[in-house]
Amino acid sequence: MVFGTARAVKSHRLGRRRKKGGSRLPVAPWIVITLVCVLVASGLTWGFMTLLRSGCSGSVYRVTVAAAPSIAAAVDDAAQEWEATQPEVEGECVGVEVQEVSAAAASRGILGVWDQKSLGPPPIAWVPDSQAWASWVGSSEATAGYVSSDPVVLGQATSVLAVPESTADALGWLGGQPPSWADVLDAALAGDVDLAAANPRTSTEGLVAMLNATSDGEGGFSEEALASYTAAIEAGSVADDASEQLAAYAESGEAGQVFTTLGYQVDNFNATSGMEEQLVPVTPSGSSVAAVATYLVLGGTSWVSESDASIAGRFGSFLAGAVADGSFSAIELTPAEDGAAALAQATPEAVGQAVRSWQEGRQDLNVLFLVDRSSRMGEETTDYGGESDVSVADAAIRMAVDMVEDMESTSRAGLWEFGVGADGDANWRAVTDQAEMSDGNREALRNDLWAVSENEEYEGTSPLYGALEAAYGYMGEHAADGSVNVVVVLTNNVEDTASPPTVGETAETLASMAGAATVYTVGFGDANADNLALLAEATGGAYVEAPSEGGVLEAIGAP
Template identity: 65%
Template structure:
């Protein structure tokens, strides 16, 4: 699959993490104490009170802003500074809470089902690290009204090719005229380089590279250029994001590999690498799209109230003033001279055409989640997305995260197992397989949330019988042309409730000779040896549960 998701568990976060921002006390406690003492001594305590609460009263009412990792810290700083000015609406103190959400995750959540468990409250405003995400989101008639304000351009990062200095020198890409995208693709086709691309549906670096590579040179989309780029990636490699590309590059130690990245990602790589052959950023001539970070207020969705939107607009005006005065800065962004031109680099039509062309060449995925809901899943705690939670809750959150990342044409269903789960068996179907678009994605996500509130089944974890039954059902209902997989989510792997042993179960799976593949995801103290044996019997893999998502990248077809 072109732009297949890397078969490793990776974080979606890239670039320098700058978590300076956040909702903190506007004035340091020691400053407050000192100031109070001085004011009391001078008989001006009333002035201090007026200073702290002028123009509004009561607790601060905050609305949520979802910000990409690269701008999260800077916007958090701006939010603190704004609150120090005590903004008010109708006499009430207001502010914003900035939460860190990748642009890809946010765009899926805004137009589909917002994953509040992973990403916090639904946002009133959005700050992606590239305006083209908003262009993609508004490229369809159904979501065209999801942005209700003029975006504020925050800064930009350049879309580049990360090339080993020795390779760039050999190809004449340093010191002279940079290559065009057509020449880059030709070099990849000829075998002079190996082109490695980040996935445009899960990373900003991949999306802006796709738009530049498939451009018709006049701000539109070229199917011919898109096909050539896709062929070059098919001959090369791909990963979920720039972080995945860098990890693969280090592992392969191949100087001929050329990667799609943002300029600051190349800088980050070189700053942490002691390689004698550093990466250099090469910007193909004719590239017109950069990663323009922006701030915008959302509209058209039921959760955005008029009052909340007004508060988000007020913060947007404050940020715009900070940008124009030079007070707003971010270490990963360069200032923008012409904000209107930067925000209009790619039309929604061109972005939509490019992404849809890519999707049309991708293999679909059909997933059956097999969730362990025996009592053991609530007896062990694990870490997930910064929280310490029961293994069963972590398993639910992994499934929800995977569903959120699925393409609209992919399918998913849900089974659970535990002693007595079915009428006369230890498993049951909770949700029938359905395409993950619109209501179906929201419905399956809600089903998982609802399930997490239900009592677990007392007794052992009858994995073996349940897996054989699920495998037989999947093979009887294969989706033609798709990768059909079963994802087992458990913290066990040992089964005293089923009659066969793990070895006999593995033999049974292998003898069924189906086209489905089993991936076992083990949480906490799960028996990795048993889970590996079961997955391997079908050509699948055992995956230790990650600490913050990424499982879909290990099972998506490549």
């Protein structure tokens, strides 16, 4: 039998160690000992050896399953249970390797180019925490065949609004008839509440909330409702995901906010935040779309072979049986009583129309990444992507890659790096020209970022001021009409002694230049926040403290 293409990329597997290969005895040791004695005494040694050789043998060939973080552990448990049954193909042991990949990132990788460096090996099967992501992938003719037409429904999470109890009580949302989405949006537009929404392009809670808020009540999509939803969000706020919004709320305790979340996220927040006032889950009437988690075998992609898909399909059958007999359990999910009805909540037609309309209503981004590659970037460490002690140099590259992944295909981006002597007499170097984020250009920029990360840092101090003046002038000449034109600086700069101007002189120069672009400075580690804020604000931008998860697109008003 010919299995799929071998992969050299290290798997982003979960923490539990799984037994590798080898025959496993399907019976207890004392039974085997007794059986040996009986067989030897009876002269049936040949029969005993045949028993030992039953089932598969050797190392286990595993295909990759990409699962959303909220459900990956439960799927991994099921994978180990399946492997314990010794599934085999032509005498070879087979199994699955589960890796955590957000549904948003996986959908982008399936639609475009799968980034093995950040996401791990290309998956043969996919477990999004909402079928809406699969509907988005299947919403065009070109990609309609990428996911299986017979997904396994694993369970669902309810789409809710998380509301401080006092706010819900004041609005009359506690007990009795819940508000409709129209009521919620009217309250947000009237200033009675601030709608803190998760981005529908980067989070499941945001996508499902948008689908519910923009529903026409008949399983379709309403442009009018989307206009109200967009206006309400603009009056409030948008973040990559609910955790970012809730973390800010835990620090400020600001009343009057309403958050788009999933039910289990509210429970987790109440259990861990330490806040005296609880958030209550409110499900607006008419909400018909839940976050339905599914298992899907991929097809139509360049990396899925028929043999690998067959193995993934067998695991899917095992999962379906586990769901049916109740042995599959994920604490974030509740059972879906009617799988077919759950899948019908978010059709490819409705999801495709809603997401495309959302994208069309957002301004495109034209960004120049200005990445600090001075030696200090490699000397300091930070937390990023759930890992500790990541060098700031690596964290900056990974953040830029994450931002590139989040950009829409109609946006544009380019890359400069800076350090003493980066380009001979100049302390900065153009790496990638501004280009629209088609699949090919996105892959090229991503590869250039990884290539930069593999080079040694430039010795000496960080020549930020001169590099920023040059980059800002370049973006003034290459501004894209109708787009948000920005320079995003990624640095841990404290003080620039390599450039002729001072920070104050640089800020004055930036302020005097044509304001076609805006600067956002992202500071890592011990970066001088005051200096970076001064430079950014001179152009109408802002300083952003580097987050430990994901990019900063929402902070600059980009889609």
